[in-house]
Amino acid sequence: MKILLQYLKQKAKDIALYFIFAIIFGVIFYLYLLPFEALFYGIILCMSVTLGLFIYGFVRFYIKHQMLLKQIDLEEIYSLDISKSRNVIESDYQLLIDKLMKEKNELNERQTKIITEMKDYYTMWAHQIKTPISALNLMFQVLEVYPEEGSVEVKELKQELFKVDFYVDAVLQYLRLEDMSSDFKFDYYKLDSIVKQAVKKYATQFIYRKIKIELGNLDTSVLTDEKWISFVIEQLLSNAIKYTKSEGTVKIYLKETFNRNDKILVIEDTGIGINEEDLPRIFERGFTGYNGRLDKKSTGIGLYLCKKAINKLSHKISIESRYGVGTKVMIDMSSVDIIHE
Incomplete structure (x- = not known):
């Protein structure tokens, strides 16, 4: 009725x-x-x-x-067909509904992909962080049995704690990268100050692994977001330390070009380098390449995060490398096109 x-x-x-x-x-x-x-x-x-x-x-x-x-x-509604339209207005409504359903399905696919990627990353992250935690537990057990070894074990403890801190920070930045447009604070910053803060954070790693650090002339200002460019530099320093053997060298300097306006930061190491066939895919999520197969704990997420952050900062990043010789990472901060998403 x-x-x-x-x-x-x-x-x-x-x-x-x-x-x-x-x-x-x-x-x-x-x-x-x-x-x-x-x-x-x-x-x-x-x-x-x-x-x-x-x-x-x-x-x-x-x-x-x-x-x-x-x-x-x-x-869940995947499609909606309200039978054959009787007039132009109903046809227009049907087209509008079809468009909305298509956009909804595409959004669902993107969300599913993001959730899947996040689950995969957390799985890798959990596996990665277990290593330093297990090492810490073992060291504490050794200290209980052999307290006289304390001075040696404290250094090891500090290194493992640094790794835990690094992995926790990485997962937080991974979450923020999904929606970092509202987290931007663009301004002109002193590049040498940003680099020195990152180097200071990794000072104990350089000392512990006996790796030499050389800083070139970095006296320039760049238009960027200080927090996110620091995150990128720290990730690159972590990679450089990870793949450089003792007595190796890491250099940080500005690339010399014919254009005075160029501001290209170079992080160069004398590490194991990257295979030529791996270079085109190094920024892909989860890609570890030959080096990753050697290092079972590699997740292939660091350079992916760097590339994603650099793109959102509207900078450019590129890598040159020769296996067995070393790697050179270049960040072009000459200009920035601020995009609000």
């Missing part, structure tokens, strides 16, 4: 128009003194045709209503 009342409400204008026409014909018949039997038969015939069309329209209305109710009850 309720649905019938809704349909009558929708057709109220048509019903009112029908009675207005009937009244107009009645007035005309009256003014011209025409027999009312003819008017009566005409009204009956028109009512019969109108009633048939009304019932047909109501059946279509009811079927469409029931179909939409079933769609509403579904937990």
Whole structure:
């Protein structure tokens, strides 16, 4: 009954128009003194045709209503076809619905991909952080049995704690990278200050692994976001230390070019380098290459995060490397096109 009342409400204008026409014909018949039997038969015939069309329209209305109710009850809607459109407006609505459904499905696919990537990353992260935690537990056990070894073990403890801190910071930055547009604070910053802070953070790592650090002339200002460019530099320093053997060297300097406006930061190491066939894919998420197969703890996430952050900062990053010789990472901060997402 309720649905019938809704349909009558929708057709109220048509019903009112029908009675207005009937009244107009009645007035005309009256003014011209025409027999009312003819008017009566005409009204009956028109009512019969109108009633048939009304019932047909109501059946279509009811079927469409029931179909939409079933769609509403579904937990997930992937497509919606409200049968063949009767007019241009309904066709337009169908096209609009199709477009919205397509956008919704694409959004769902992107969300599923993000969730899958995040699960994979957390799995790798959990596996990675277990190593320093296990090492810490072992060291504490050794200290309990051999307290005289404390001075040696403290250095090891500090290194493992540094790794834990690094991995925790990495996972936090990974989460922020998904929506970092509101986290930007662009300004001109002293490049040497940013680099020295990063080097200071890794000072104990350089000392512990006996790696020499050389800083060139970094006296320039760059338009960037201090926090995120620091994150990138720290990730690159971590890689340089990780793949450089004892007595190796890490150099940080500005690349000399013919253009005075160029501000290209170079982080160069004398590490194991990267295979030539691996270079095109080094920024892909999860790609570890030949070096990653050698280092079972490599996750292939560091350079991916760097590339993603650099793109959002509108800088450029590139890598040159020769296996067995070393790696040179270049960050071009000459200009920045600030994009609000």
